[in-house]
Amino acid sequence: MVRRWLLRHLTFYRLHAAYFLVLACVGAGLLWFCRRRERVGGSDGSPKLLDCVFAAVSALTVTGLLTVRVGDFSTLGMLVLLILMLLGSHVFTSLLPLYVRRFHFSRSPTHERQQVEKHCDTRQVQDKYLIAAYMSLEHKALITLCWLVPAYFVGVQLLGFLAISCYIAVGPPEVREVLQRESVNATFYGFFSTIAAFSNAGMTPLDENLISFPDPALLLPMSMLILSGNTMFAPSMRFIIWCLYRCTREKNPQKQVYEYLLMYPRKCFTHLFPQVHTVWLLITVVAFNAIDFVTFRSLDWNSAALKGMRTMDKLMAGLFQSINTRSAGMNVFILHELSAATLLLYAAMMSLYYESDLCIYRVKSWETDQVQDNKLSVQYRKLLSRDSAYLFLCILLICTLETRKISTDPLNYSVFNIVFEVISAYGNVGMSMGYSCALTKEENVTHSCEDVPYSLSGKWSANSKILLVAVMLVGRHRGLPDNIDSAIILPHNFITNILDTTCIFNHKKLNSN
Amino acid sequence: MVRRWLLRHLTFYRLHAAYFLVLACVGAGLLWFCRRRERVGGSDGSPKLLDCVFAAVSALTVTGLLTVRVGDFSTLGMLVLLILMLLGSHVFTSLLPLYVRRFHFSRSPTHERQQVEKHCDTRQVQDKYLIAAYMSLEHKALITLCWLVPAYFVGVQLLGFLAISCYIAVGPPEVREVLQRESVNATFYGFFSTIAAFSNAGMTPLDENLISFPDPALLLPMSMLILSGNTMFAPSMRFIIWCLYRCTREKNPQKQVYEYLLMYPRKCFTHLFPQVHTVWLLITVVAFNAIDFVTFRSLDWNSAALKGMRTMDKLMAGLFQSINTRSAGMNVFILHELSAATLLLYAAMMSLYYESDLCIYRVKSWETDQVQDNKLSVQYRKLLSRDSAYLFLCILLICTLETRKISTDPLNYSVFNIVFEVISAYGNVGMSMGYSCALTKEENVTHSCEDVPYSLSGKWSANSKILLVAVMLVGRHRGLPDNIDSAIILPHNFITNILDTTCIFNHKKLNSN
């Protein structure tokens, strides 16, 4: 009874939500115990419970907004943040449905095959061998992915870690000085930065994020990590599988598995797309970053934020910032020093997420893959009409809650900055305009005004923070389908789905074997 | 040849656009000759040509934004503005297709009837008497509307003019003092205000708009005029026709015409809706104004903008401002003194236009009237996805063009204020945050800083103003169909349209006669 009830009500969306809620609660509890208590009574005080919840949700949803300094948590607390980022990263969460499906496949293959044959008989499909071969290929493909994706996950981060560690060890001495001054272990810094970049969480152990190190030698591996952990994950996977396919000998049965993965990517994995889509994805990634960069280049090349930087550094920093706008949210600039037009474009880019973030098509079955080319516009329209209403309400509430601050400190708490923060939270980007004492009216500067190295939301009231926590969680679930994607079908729906597709399945390659 | 080419390429949209472009050019030329030249060399200078174009387009598109004072034009210039408002008002433009259709009907009824009969024969529809009766009814309905709508147009404005004139003559002496001080003729003021309110253009001959007179006795007739000229136009027309239907005796053939209008409103007039839609429209008008007012009541009841007002005045002023947010754009408050949340809501309301503004359904034919209930969401989604991209680009360009002003005077030229102005222009609302010296940084206050009584856009560069002119024009054409609405079908498409609908036409009432 309980099992049946569970199976009926457990949609992918609900499982996803439950996973995030449970981990957020556990994470917040752990952070609460790992906060630095010695800071109590200081200018900022020790993190409150709400700040711990905020940090846990921010790390888990890979947003990266913070209402306290990263340094307000002990090293153990940072480790908790690290684990939360790992568990919440897009690559990691894509693994779960993979293992669930593989488990199901290996558990009851005979029962399933019987069902398949029974069902297909009624549909007058005679070729049972075809179906058996297909089942076995799908199973093998799942097994392949079950080691390939973790290998990618570990491999890329290991490479990134090595590159960043090398930079810290061999690079300019200022980096080591900053780390020593802030008493951050160099290895830990490399470890943390790697995972934060790969999971696109955008936190670093240093309060100032990357503003202190606008060095191409550091920003390049970081960029690679950011891209391979999000927008470039699906294209990279396809490329790797294609390489494996090419390098495997004709007689090896594994070659057919790779070919199957390349031909029916959506049957097996949420982050594998057909060739056309993958190319299209690459084009959009390049185009969006190019738009960002060109705007930045033409409007902010000589702005205050880039003062004293060499041309090469400016170039890499601008490119890095463009890449970050899409999802990672790390900063090399103090954002409010950039021009309004650039910031407006960044806000638009944050709100305009596309498939690569979403990584799960809203397709009914794998056959429709070929006709779903105008995804971007459809998704964007849906997002706009449904979620924009909630987001607007949220912004309105925050403006209401912060009315007094808006009127006394209109430049820091401008409507645009609040909208920027909310969009950033919803898109899980984590960029923030921050808070600057230079922008407050002189008559309102109190004795304790201090530029805070965390997000603007850290200065908001508790209710606003709670709203933002909700926005981050909802944002992490944006665009998730219920159960319609064949790559994440749960066991109880699986048979019907397999049958729907198998009976149409008519792969000539299989026939020829 | 020319006639055929014209008929093929003249869609309703293009005719509409040509009408506005020609009138805008003529109006701008006239305003250029009617500017007050004696102000040359003053602090603001005489209006430049661009300002004349801006004013002409603003009046014609009933937006009401101005880059100069209304008083910078001579009385003759104001008269030009007045005529432009009249020619551009929604009620007036709704008359044009009506007369075109009536003209077509009366010109060649026999030819048409032949065509109808010929066409219907092929469709095996035998009842020719039915079609003849229908044709005659439609013709009579058009004739009825051709005097009813002008009567409404003149009648409502006459009543409004009388009410406002009475108020000026009998009301508190301060009003007359202000008018005398600004040397504005009282009758002219009443005349101008009436037309500006009814056409929803939102201009007044006084620089301060209505901020000097927050008197319920003036605001009430103004509200009535604003509502009956825009959101309440369609419901009022239906109500009047319903009254006429009720008051007409059973034997009078005109009774059948009214009944026909009530049953098939969309066949005859762009601003007549079926009963369900009319009720729904009323509900949305009330609901939207209620949301605006409740927000205002809860956030701004004690704000600086309402200082020194009595409760009754506050109530009426708040209600008036809510009504104005939808389209008219008259001000009783200095907007930037209101709370950020209220302003944000106003911005949203401006961008969220619904059918009553649009007044033309995107229906293929009148039969589908009954199933098009979820109009709002569909329209809103379409608007968002298509036009929001252009609007965003426009905002981005303006932010780029005004970069220097944004950085030196961030409170007056905040991103929100710029977005507010552009949305206001696009929605043809005409609310503006204005420019206030109190908001400039002290070090930047020049000797000549003067609070300007016109829109924020008056302080922008020429290129930005040109962009805004385009936005106003495009905004006035938002949601216009090409040729698909049966109520605006042009002669060359008319026959086919009539046939498509007539052959399905099966009105039992007609049969019984």
Ligand SMILES: [K+]
């Ligand atoms: K992020």
Ligand SMILES: [K+]
């Ligand atoms: K207006």
